[in-house]
Structures are given as structure tokens and as C-alpha cells.
Amino acid sequence: MSFRAKLKVRGYINTVFNYGVEERMIRNNIPSPLAGIELKKTEEKVPEILTLTEIKKFLDFAKQLKSLWYPIWATALLTGMRNGELYALEWDDVNFENSLIRVSKSFCSMTGVTKSTKAGYWRNIPISNKLLSVFVELKAQLDSRPEKDRKFVLARNWYWYKGLQARELRTFLIANGLPSVKFHALRACFATQLLAKNTPPAIVMKICGWKTLKTMEFYVRLAGVNESGATEVLKILPTEREVFDNVVSLFSR
Numbered sequence: 407m408s409f410r411a412k413l414k415v416r417g418y419i420n421t422v423f424n425y426g427v428e429e430r431m432i433r434n435n436i437p438s439p440l441a442g443i444e445l446k447k448t449e450e451k452v453p454e455i456l457t458l459t460e461i462k463k464f465l466d467f468a469k470q471l472k473s474l475w476y477p478i479w480a481t482a483l484l485t486g487m488r489n490g491e492l493y494a495l496e497w498d499d500v501n502f503e504n505s506l507i508r509v510s511k512s513f514c515s516m517t518g519v520t521k522s523t524k525a526g527y528w529r530n531i532p533i534s535n536k537l538l539s540v541f542v543e544l545k546a547q548l549d550s551r552p553e554k555d556r557k558f559v560l561a562r563n564w565y566w567y568k569g570l571q572a573r574e575l576r577t578f579l580i581a582n583g584l585p586s587v588k589f590h591a592l593r594a595c596f597a598t599q600l601l602a603k604n605t606p607p608a609i610v611m612k613i614c615g616w617k618t619l620k621t622m623e624f625y626v627r628l629a630g631v632n633e634s635g636a637t638e639v640l641k642i643l644p645t646e647r648e649v650f651d652n653v654v655s656l657f658s659r
Contacts, residue, residue: 412445454587455628456595458602467582475574477544478560479592484537486596486614488512489571489589494520495559500541505533509615515569525615532613597625 419440426432456464461483468476482492490512499508510528513520523529533541541559548556555562565574572589579586593614600610611622 416440416443416445454585454591454594455598456585456587456591458599460584461595461599464579464582464584467584468578473578474561474563475571475578477540478566478571479575480540481537481560482589482592483596484534484540485531486593486600487531488524488593490514491523492560493558493562493566496557497559498557500533500559502533502538502541505538507531507533515567523615525617527615529612529615594625594628598628601626602630 420438423432423438423440465476465480465483468479473479478492481487481495482489485492485507487495487507487509491509493513493515494511495507495509499510500506501508508528508530509523511520512523544559544561547561551561565571575589575592576586597610597614600613601607607622607626610625611619616622
């Protein structure tokens with residue numbers, strides 16, 4: 407729970423307690439249940455994320471080893487979709503003619519129910535040429551899947567259904583000498599790579615389906631977009647020419 411959320415909860419409890427005291431429902435000078443509890447702001451940790459070089463190595467290893475997770479990881483990194491959205495993605499949601507994916511639903515592994523997206527509304531994601539090549543390969547493999555599974559873009563597996571996608575990802579990364587990250591970090595990788603390539607934050611926000619600017623600002627900060635190049639104005643180190651101009655030649659004396 408965030409520090410701000412904790413403050414809100416404390417405010418609600420104090421309001422209810424004070425109401426009880428005023429209405430004489432709470433007597434005998436009973437202290438507040440929050441007495442002696444001090445809220446401390448926790449330090450923000452640097453989020454887990456992969457660099458562009460690490461992303462390329464990761465996908466290259468996954469493809470070479472023919473991992474059943476490769477299409478899932480590649481689609482996550484090329485769309486920024488959440489885990490449940492990837493699981494629920496159907497071919498009917500893919501518009502090849504206009505090169506768009508319509509994200510309108512999400513699967514919950516805890517309840518086994520497919521519902522609306524986390525934000526509660528649908529959104530469009532452009533299909534890049536790289537993602538198109540992944541989808542073409544998946545289409546070619548449809549006949550090898552169970553018939554009930556063929557309407558889905560990504561092949562299901564037992565580990566994914568049970569919500570073990572984070573464990574499987576970490577295991578693969580560690581085994582191949584790459585930094586261990588959460589499955590949700592693939593979404594952060596997508597957002598920061600777009601921002602690093604000067605994609606307008608408003609477009610990234612729309613594609614990823616974020617409701618608030620506060621969430622977007624976190625990824626802008628993570629990508630270092632606003633800070634990039636800011637220190638280039640500091641021309642304080644001497645140039646080679648300036649250094650040599652100040653060198654006294656012994657032979658000239």
C-alpha cells in the first residue's frame with residue numbers, strides 16, 4: 407500500500423473513531439486504535455527493467471531455444487499489454503487490414519473469469535512489422551493446437567493458466583545470465599523504449615491504457631526522456647587544443 411493510501415486509511419479510521427466518541431458510543435477514555443502508530447514514508451526502489459540490449463538478447467535466446475513462451479514474451483514487449491489482456495487476446499481482436507489490435511478484455515487467473523480491462527475501457531494498439539511476423543508464425547501453427555484454443559492468438563499452457571508466468575520468466579532470465587524482472591516489467595520495457603524513441607507521452611499513455619498522468623509521469627522518469635541531453639550545455643572541461651596551447655616546449659627554450 408502506498409504512503410498516500412495509508413494516510414487516507416488513517417483519516418477514515420480517525421473520522422469513525424471521533425464520531426464514536428462524540429456520539430458517546432465509545433466511552434471510558436478508550437484510546438484511538440491508531441495511538442502510537444507512526445507512518446513512515448518508504449524509500450522508492452529503482453524499478454526492474456531490461457535495457458534494449460538485454461531485451462534483444464532475451465528474445466534471441468527464447469527463439470533459439472524454441473521456448474513455448476517466446477510468442478507471449480515477444481507480444482508483451484511489442485504491445486505493452488498486461489498479462490491478463492495477452493491471455494484473453496483473440497484473433498477477432500486483431501485487425502490485419504488496419505494493423506491494429508483491439509484490447510477490450512482481460513483474464514483473471516485467480517477467478518478464472520474473463521472481464522473488462524483494468525482501466526474499464528477498450529483501446530487500440532498498432533501492429534508493428536516485427537509483431538506482424540510473430541502473428542504470421544502463430545497463424546501457421548494453429549492446426550497443431552486443440553480446436554478450443556485456436557480462437558486465441560497466443561497458445562495457452564498450464565503454467566500460464568495457473569498464474570505462474572512471473573516465475574517462468576525469472577527462471578529463464580537467470581538461466582541465461584540476464585537480469586531477473588517481473589512479468590509486468592515487460593510492459594514497462596515497452597513504454598520506456600517508445601518514450602526513448604521520442605514517441606509523444608500522450609500517445610504512449612493512450613496505447614498502454616493509463617488513466618492518470620501520474621502513472622505516465624513515472625514511466626517518463628524511468629525512461630529519462632526529460633533529462634536526456636540536459637547536461638550537454640556544461641562545456642567546462644578543457645579541449646585538447648586549449649591544453650596543448652598551454653604546454654611549454656622545452657626545445658623552444
